[in-house]
Amino acid sequence: MKMSKMFVQTLRETPADAEVVSHQLLIRAGYIRMLTSGIYSYLPLMFRVFKKVENIVRDEMDKSGAQELLMPILQPKEVWEESGRWEAYGKELMRLKDRHDREMALGPTHEEIITLLAKNQISSYKQLPINLYQVQSKFRDERRPRFGLLRGREFIMKDAYSFDVDEEGLDKAYNVMAQAYEKIFIRCGLDTKMVRSDSGAIGGDVSHEYMVLTETDCGENDVVFCVECDYAGNTNRAESILPKCKTDGEFKESNIVDTPNVKSIEELTKFFNIEPSAICKSLVYIVDKKIVVALIRGDLTIEETKLKNFIDGNEIRIATDEEIKELMEKSNLTAEAGFIGPKGIKAQVIADESVKGLKNFVVGVNQNDKHLAGANWGVDLDLPKSVADIRLAQRDELCIKCNAKLDITRGIEVGNIFKLGTKYSAKMNAKFTDEKGGEKPYIMGCYGIGISRTAAAAIEKYHDKDGIKWPMSIAPYHVIVVPVNVQDEQQWAVANELYDQLKQQNIEAVLDDREYRAGVKFKDADLIGFPVRITVGKTIKEGDVEVKVRMSGEQIKISKDEAVKHVVNIINSELEKS
């Protein structure tokens, strides 16, 4: 490919509305252009990267025994009503009408379609197990698309669906996918963590996400992981060993104490001269319009998703002062936030496990400007019936698996695997005949990889101030040959010669034949992220060219006759790693 003919326009300035690095670089380096919010054209460089990722995905999927197919993007309402998701998927489902006013959806995922297909095609256990996948554009009408390719409304995804006769078969299929995923991401040059996760809208029992851990802040969820073993989880699910109480309270007897305007944990610790861990903190939440009081030790934090899940709620938020006032009136009590406690309150009370061990502690008693000090469960008040882990796991707490320290990083979810069970097959009456002649619903699993998101995640992971540093396996091209001065006959001739030789060796090469100054061409090469650059400049008079590796920054001078061999070696050894 000649650079002068390539459909690419690099920008010197960062577009004002691109927030995260991958978005900025993809625009600046000429990979994508936005059509409208969350929807992008993928220009030739981007397309090549997608093909690379897709082909790795295809290769591993095929090796795992899965078969590729392609299902419709445009889907009639009826199929979605069958699964109940026409309602349940909510506004995120991109909907439209055809000329007959028939309601349709653009597929955000394909459980319904594949289940319907299986229902009509698979009638015997002899046809099972089977795993079918496709690579395709998906549509999700995100409330707030952002971060470029990391959260678009249209994006490219690989989605696979497994069908088995029983749970055992599903477990097997699930593990096969887990292994394939591991290989896929390694081949893409990405370190991922397999993280236990919530199943969310897709549903099912067991699910894992594959997260690329990044230092950059791209708004994705925090991941808690163990520094020693392989334990990892989303913050909304991760557990940790309960940190020990520093000291119990040292009150001689329990007493209701006047605590005028002493509300926060910090104020209480000063007032009583105690550790935060000797306080029982009470927080008021609104879960699906109902009031819920959550208790936790003063030095710890509530994880709202855990609380929400424990009581099987959908929506959770902290109560406003007015809502607290209302609660108090209903309970015939008078207290503002800061003086709330479990005793005598007319609301569901959930205690975190951490409060169980509290002794001689301080707690609100639902009277303004008063706290109960030296309280003990069973003596001064009862431990609530509902005790659960609703605590946010924090950095430096200890791993439940191996007792080592936990750490927290930002992560980008690039893949996920779900055990669906019969969630869709049962609802859609999709059954097969088993060995004994009985009818059974398929046991299903589904497995997604965000192709476009994986590419963006690679950039979040591998970039510097000058641009992208693609891993060799997913770079749009392997090498760029840059003649410093195209008017210098010798430089021009050698550059062309090297370029031709590289192509003969099946190396994906670009020749920067543009009549620009060297600086411009170097800047573009770095920005676009060619893994290897061969510079043909003045040193060609001594027969030498320069080879620079983008990822490592390594740079050597080498005879032009050995350059191609050297570069082919670099490229192949990188590709072999994947």
Add this chain to the structure above:
RNA sequence: CGGGAUGUAGCGCAGCUUGGUAGCGCACCUCACUUGGGAUGAGGGGGUCGCAGGUUCGAAUCCUGUCAUCCCGACCA
């Protein structure tokens, strides 16, 4: 959906307060000069100032509405 901000050339922005011929930098085209890290000079093309109303002799500028985009939050995965 709540809060905030912005829409002027492909990109980044000024002009708006105080209405009077639409500007600058980058990019693009031509010529000269230059060629190892985003040179320089000269010339040139490109805009219904987001859209629709209104006020006015006259609107990018003032008013009303509307649409779009971005940020924070909520939501979702």
